Amino acid sequence: xxxxxxxxxxxxxxxxxxxxxxxxNGARMQSIADRAGINKALLHYYYRSKDALFEIxxxxxxxxxxxxxxxxxxxxxxxxxxxxxFVEIYIETIMKHPQIPGFVIxxxxxxxxxxxxxxxxxxxxxxxxxxxxxxxxxxxxxxxMAPEQLIVNVLALCxxxxxxxxxxxxxxLDGDKKAYKKLIEDRKxxxxxxxxxxVKIEEPKS
Amino acid sequence: xxxxxxxxxxxxxxxxxxxxxxxxNGARMQSIADRAGINKALLHYYYRSKDALFEIxxxxxxxxxxxxxxxxxxxxxxxxxxxxxFVEIYIETIMKHPQIPGFVIxxxxxxxxxxxxxxxxxxxxxxxxxxxxxxxxxxxxxxxMAPEQLIVNVLALCxxxxxxxxxxxxxxLDGDKKAYKKLIEDRKxxxxxxxxxxVKIEEPKS
DNA sequence: TTTTAGTTTAACTATTTGGTTAATATTAAC
DNA sequence: GTTAATATTAACCAAATAGTTAAACTAAAA
Numbered sequence: 001x002x003x004x005x006x007x008x009x010x011x012x013x014x015x016x017x018x019x020x021x022x023x024x025n026g027a028r029m030q031s032i033a034d035r036a037g038i039n040k041a042l043l044h045y046y047y048r049s050k051d052a053l054f055e056i057x058x059x060x061x062x063x064x065x066x067x068x069x070x071x072x073x074x075x076x077x078x079x080x081x082x083x084x085x086f087v088e089i090y091i092e093t094i095m096k097h098p099q100i101p102g103f104v105i106x107x108x109x110x111x112x113x114x115x116x117x118x119x120x121x122x123x124x125x126x127x128x129x130x131x132x133x134x135x136x137x138x139x140x141x142x143x144x145m146a147p148e149q150l151i152v153n154v155l156a157l158c159x160x161x162x163x164x165x166x167x168x169x170x171x172x173l174d175g176d177k178k179a180y181k182k183l184i185e186d187r188k189x190x191x192x193x194x195x196x197x198x199v200k201i202e203e204p205k206s
Numbered sequence: 207x208x209x210x211x212x213x214x215x216x217x218x219x220x221x222x223x224x225x226x227x228x229x230x231n232g233a234r235m236q237s238i239a240d241r242a243g244i245n246k247a248l249l250h251y252y253y254r255s256k257d258a259l260f261e262i263x264x265x266x267x268x269x270x271x272x273x274x275x276x277x278x279x280x281x282x283x284x285x286x287x288x289x290x291x292f293v294e295i296y297i298e299t300i301m302k303h304p305q306i307p308g309f310v311i312x313x314x315x316x317x318x319x320x321x322x323x324x325x326x327x328x329x330x331x332x333x334x335x336x337x338x339x340x341x342x343x344x345x346x347x348x349x350x351m352a353p354e355q356l357i358v359n360v361l362a363l364c365x366x367x368x369x370x371x372x373x374x375x376x377x378x379l380d381g382d383k384k385a386y387k388k389l390i391e392d393r394k395x396x397x398x399x400x401x402x403x404x405v406k407i408e409e410p411k412s
Numbered sequence: 413t414t415t416t417a418g419t420t421t422a423a424c425t426a427t428t429t430g431g432t433t434a435a436t437a438t439t440a441a442c
Numbered sequence: 443g444t445t446a447a448t449a450t451t452a453a454c455c456a457a458a459t460a461g462t463t464a465a466a467c468t469a470a471a472a
Contacts, residue, residue: 004449021315025231029430039451044431105311105369109229112372119377126377143403148378148389149396156366161358163311163369166318171325171332172354183354190355197349198404210419235460245421250461 008046010036015043015057020099023106024054058107058118061100066122068093073129079136080200083154084192090158091188101162126151143199150199157191214252216242221263226305230260230312264313265324267306272328274299279335285342286406289360290398296364297394307368332357349405356405363397 014035018027029050033040047053072085094100107115133147142150161168161184173179220241224233235256239246253259278291300306313321339353348356367374367390379385 007449023229023231023315025229026315028428030428040430041432041452042450045449050430102315104373106229106315108370108372109308110232112376116372116376119373130378145396145400146389146392148374149392149400151378152367152370152374152389153363153397153400155370156362157359160362160366164314164358164361166314166322167325168354168358170318170322172336172357183352183358186352186355190351191359194351194355194359194404198400213419234458246460247422247462248420251419254461256460 003046007036007038007042011038011043011046011053012057012060015053016060016103017099019054019057019106020103023102024050024110026106027054055114058103058115061097061103062118062122064097065093065100066124070123079133079142080196083195086154087158087192087195088188091184091191094158094162095184098162098165101159105163141201141203143201145199150195154191154195157187157195161187209252213242213244213248217244217249217252217259218263218266221259222266222305225260225263226308229308230256230316233260260309261320264309264321267303267309268324268328270303271299271306272330276329285339285348286402289401292360293364293398293401294394297390297397300365300368301390304368304371307365311369347407347409349407351405356401360397360401363393363401367393 011032015027015032018032018035022028027050029043030040032053033043043053047056068089069086072089073082074085077085104115129151130147133142133150136142137144137147165180168183169175169177169180173183217238221233221238224238224241228234228237233256235249236246238259239249249259253262274295275292278295279288280291283291310321335357336353339348339356342348343350343353371386374389375381375383375386379389
């Protein structure tokens with residue numbers, strides 16, 4: 001046999017949730033075992049240690065995200081077109097895996113270096129993106145601003161409502177969970193429009 | 207005597223830092239005691255438990271933030287003017303107390319209800335704000351969108367770069383910490399311009 | 413100066429929790 | 443069906459750490 005695939009995946013899935021909800025320090029091996037309906041010793045049998053398990057789960061999270069996001073960067077597209085695609089895919093993917101932002105946020109305060117290293121090891125290339133933005137600004141297609149500011153803005157508008165879910169629901173939507181889902185759903189289009197209205201310079205009609 | 211004020215404040219200050227640097231789960235009661243130069247038992251004598259201490263630290267954080275934010279809401283101002291003031295004060299205050307977003311993040315995943323209650327108990331009134339935004343949209347002064355979306359956007363653009371500090375520094379700024387400080391400093395104006403360009407409808411010249 | 417109420421400490425306890433071990437159950441090979 | 447390899451479990455261990463206790467200290471009141 002050598003390692004039951006059912007079991008190993010069950011562990012991974014439940015570890016994903018536990019780590020996502022509680023962060024590395026808050027997550028409990030016993031709790032992961034309970035979620036998966038197995039004995040705690042099995043976790044160590046399959047994945048050796050909490051740390052090792054965490055690293056695999058984190059890599060899995062990026063394996064989900066990165067390929068989808070990369071598809072949205074087509075070199076023929078304008079920055080605005082890229083933003084439209086990126087925002088839609090980003091929000092859609094996080095809707096399916098809402099643990100991911102918590103996962104990242106928790107690890108930022110825990111082991112930021114490991115996280116930075118992991119992201120740098122993916123195909124995501126922020127320098128290329130910065131250059132492309134700068135070029136369009138120089139060509140008068142986008143409002144002048146530091147490209148980093150634009151990138152931060154795009155990410156902020158995508159991620160924040162997931163991290164702040166209980167606050168958005170509790171403070172802005174009177175606890176209405178359906179309204180929250182609609183708000184997120186609407187953001188797939190809303191966020192891109194919001195950004196583009198701010199940065200796009202319309203070409204003068206020929 | 208009944209509780210030495212020096213001691214209780216010394217505890218609070220050092221707890222604020224310990225929780226801020228390590229998060230709730232990473233913080234150690236012994237470490238807080240050591241920082242404050244007192245015996246660990248005193249922590250419990252003054253604040254009963256780790257969770258109770260954290261709750262008070264959290265309240266203290268809001269006592270810092272809320273009055274400053276409230277000053278930015280002048281009923282005579284337009285929504286855009288309010289946003290300008292709000293963003294500047296928000297970013298300035300968090301720059302002085304960068305621990306605060308971390309507290310909020312922890313409480314969101316740990317005791318969201320308690321957090322929502324805490325915020326509701328302040329003078330901050332999101333319903334009033336929503337109405338004001340809606341009114342200006344109806345008057346044709348702002349682009350039509352759900353007021354909640356605009357509020358989420360403002361908060362997202364303010365908070366995110368603090369939470370993602372190591373990522374912004376490590377991935378967008380080649381680890382340059384001075385560049386990070388400048389980026390944040392610039393955002394005091396940049397974020398408001400970004401938002402206003404997107405939502406403000408210029409009045410036709412009379 | 414003695415008493416008393418409140419404050420602080422050193423030493424201790426209980427619990428939590430990541431990890432191990434040795435025994436048991438299951439599956440596949442022969 | 444017996445054996446050998448693999449998978450799973452119950453019970454345990456050790457370290458870390460939140461929380462307690464009882465004694466010692468301090469300062470104000472009597």
